[in-house]
Amino acid sequence: MVRYFDLVVIGSGVAGTLAAHKAKQAGLNVAVVDERPFGGTCALRGCDPKKILVGAAELVDWARRMKGNGIDGEIKIDWKELMKFKRKFTEEMSKRIEQGFEKAGIETFHAHARFLDERTLEVDGEKLEARFFLIATGARPRTLNILGEEYVITSDQFLELDNLPEEIIFVGGGYISFELAHIASRAGAKVKILHRSERPLKNFEPYLVEKLLEATREKGIEVILNTPVVGVEKKGNRFIVNTAQNEAQFEADLVVHGAGRVPNIDGLGLENANIEHDSRGIIVNEYMQSISNPRVYAAGDVAKGGLPLTPVAAVEASIATSNIIKGNNRKINYKGIPTAVFTIPPMASVGLREEDAKRDSLNFTVKQGDTSRWYTSKRINLKHSAFKILIEKETGKILGAHLLGHNADEVINIFALAIQLGLTAQDLKHRYYSYPTSSYDILYML
Numbered sequence: 001m002v003r004y005f006d007l008v009v010i011g012s013g014v015a016g017t018l019a020a021h022k023a024k025q026a027g028l029n030v031a032v033v034d035e036r037p038f039g040g041t042c043a044l045r046g047c048d049p050k051k052i053l054v055g056a057a058e059l060v061d062w063a064r065r066m067k068g069n070g071i072d073g074e075i076k077i078d079w080k081e082l083m084k085f086k087r088k089f090t091e092e093m094s095k096r097i098e099q100g101f102e103k104a105g106i107e108t109f110h111a112h113a114r115f116l117d118e119r120t121l122e123v124d125g126e127k128l129e130a131r132f133f134l135i136a137t138g139a140r141p142r143t144l145n146i147l148g149e150e151y152v153i154t155s156d157q158f159l160e161l162d163n164l165p166e167e168i169i170f171v172g173g174g175y176i177s178f179e180l181a182h183i184a185s186r187a188g189a190k191v192k193i194l195h196r197s198e199r200p201l202k203n204f205e206p207y208l209v210e211k212l213l214e215a216t217r218e219k220g221i222e223v224i225l226n227t228p229v230v231g232v233e234k235k236g237n238r239f240i241v242n243t244a245q246n247e248a249q250f251e252a253d254l255v256v257h258g259a260g261r262v263p264n265i266d267g268l269g270l271e272n273a274n275i276e277h278d279s280r281g282i283i284v285n286e287y288m289q290s291i292s293n294p295r296v297y298a299a300g301d302v303a304k305g306g307l308p309l310t311p312v313a314a315v316e317a318s319i320a321t322s323n324i325i326k327g328n329n330r331k332i333n334y335k336g337i338p339t340a341v342f343t344i345p346p347m348a349s350v351g352l353r354e355e356d357a358k359r360d361s362l363n364f365t366v367k368q369g370d371t372s373r374w375y376t377s378k379r380i381n382l383k384h385s386a387f388k389i390l391i392e393k394e395t396g397k398i399l400g401a402h403l404l405g406h407n408a409d410e411v412i413n414i415f416a417l418a419i420q421l422g423l424t425a426q427d428l429k430h431r432y433y434s435y436p437t438s439s440y441d442i443l444y445m446l
Contacts, residue, residue, distance in 0.1 A: 002120075002127045003107075005031045007324060010113045010121075010268070011136035013040020014310050015300035015317035017097060019134050022321045024104050031107040031130075033123050037094040038101070038108070041138050042310045044090055045156040050179060052086045053159070054342045057186035061219075061344045065381040077187040079164040086159075115273035118293050122269075132295055132324045135275075135282060136317060137268070139261040139301035139308055144171065147231035151239055152255045155180060164189055165253035169241050171229045172259025173200025175341045178212075180256065181221050182343045191221045192250060193258070194243065196228035201341065205353045205402035207368060207388050212347050212404055215384035219344075263302045280304045286331040288320035297324060306334050336419035340409040345382060348412035351400030351419050352390055363393045367445060371405060376438050382406055387445050389415075389425070396424035407438035414439060 006028035009016045016032060017040070024030045032038075042048055056077050063075040101108050111124035121128040141154045155176050164187050170177035173195030181191045193200070193216075200223065201209045216223055231242040232255055241250045263281035276283045276292040281304035283291050288303060290296040297320040300313030312334075319330045340348040357364050368388035371377055377385045385405030392399050401415035418428055425446045433440040 002129050003031070005029050005107070005128060005130045007031070007132045007134065008033060008113075008121060008128050008130040009134045009136060010034070011040065011134075011138060011300070011302075012038040012097060013136060013138050013300065013313065014042055015136035015138075015313040016040065016134065017100075018314055019136065019299065019317040019321040020101065020106050021104055022318065023325060024106050026325045028325065031109060031128060032101055033109040033111065033113045033121070033128075035110065035112040038097040039093045043093050043097075045159055047310055049086050049090050049159050050155075050183075051342060052089060053082065053183045054179065054344075056082050057183045058344055060186045062380065069381055079187055080162060082187075083160075083162060112267065114267060115269035115275070118273045119295055130295070132297065134317070134320055134324070135265075135268070135296065135298045135302055136300045136313070137264045137302050138313075140264040140266075141257045142260045142262045144229070144257065144259060146229060147242075148233055151232045151234050152257045154257050158256050166190060167252040168192070168254045168256060169194060169239075169250055169252040170256045170258040171241070172196070172257070173223065173225070174258055174260050175201065176261075177256070177258025178216065179342050180258065182216070182219070185219055185221050186344070192252070193221065193223045194227045194229055194241065194250065195223065195225050196259075198225055200225065201347075203339075204341065204347060204349050205388055205400075207354075208347050208349075208386055208402050208404045211370070211384050211386045212341070212343060212345075215345065216343065218383070261301070261308065263304075265302060278304065287323045287328040288316050288332060289323065289328065297321075306332070307337050307339060309337065309339055312337060336416045338412045338416040340412065342409065345385060345405050346407075346409040347402075347404045348408040349400070349402045350412055350416045351398065353400060353402070354388070354390060357390055357399055362399065364399055365391050365393055367391065369445075371441065374441060374444070375436060376441055377405060379436075380406060387441075389445050391425045391446075396426055397422060398425060398428070405438070411438050411442065414442060 007023045007030045009020045009032045012034040020030050020032045109123045114122050116122050167190045168184050170181050170193045177193050185191045227243045227245040230244050233240040239255050274293045275290050281302050282298040284298050284303050288297050299316035299320050301308040306312040322330045338350040371385040372383050388402040390400040398418045429446040
């Protein structure tokens, strides 16, 4: 039996859900396929539940920083109760999303999807034929290719832990390891991060990363660099992590994968549908359309080109769906996308790093500094904060902005808007900001 649709969306995260509803509102006959609970990574096992845990960790850290400065007593995280609170947000999410699909008249399939040819999917024994497909299957943890990999849990599993072990090792020095390590440390765990090279958080400005490393280590989190993990062994209820660094070993109660994610395209049968792809995802043009199969569009972490971020996935999905509905009429623009690491304090970035600007032979000035003695940091006894701003000499436009400190994840949005709109440093400097706030510090950065 063959079922016919105008659009079949594979994946039900931010990109897939947005696309399905937008297409249905335009009058298309739409189906959504997902082998995992509807809702995707961000809502169920990523950004949103993680930020709930970050909020608790921030509260504990703030209280501890202010102890002896008007705040007294101890405050600690009750992990079980915190997880119960987190589940209030996640447990009903899939049901609500599916009910939304049903109410809109969108057909749903809970099964693995695999292309049979350029216009046909096989889903749980059924064949779905469509005029268009949108692939929005997100990303998955990178395969580590080490002995004992089965003993390493993912961030998905960490965010479902009913009990927090006493000693935890995170494999890899990316944002996942740093964010979860900061949470676990504030919750009372002894934490190590093992990173294979000299430079963790490699997509961020090194000047700020060094400051964050200081803050991380000061809180008792061991960050061990140039230490590739080559295997994990189970010894009773404990785990032994073997490394290539002088054959050093580390022992813990739990080992967590934080070594990056890759597009989730395995098993989709892309070759059967003539969909070109590589290790970074499905290759698309500026319309988010497959360069080899015009029936297929892709959005989110699975599409090669943009940063693997929820806001990017939403924009890509909106553009792809508009092009499916009306024909290719909207192009993607990746200029000025902000990103953040939700450590304590958070680190945020938008635009070019200094090494990028030098590589492109741009003529620019750099303004940077430690802001730990600025009022914004001193009032909350925050010892680690800084900034670096890149300004094009000829035009005065912001090329890049990099922040570490309280509310850095919010302030970065102002710099992102400046880059997106082509504003200059003087445009930002000669504006009114509420005071005293973190945003007001922009005046002193420029």
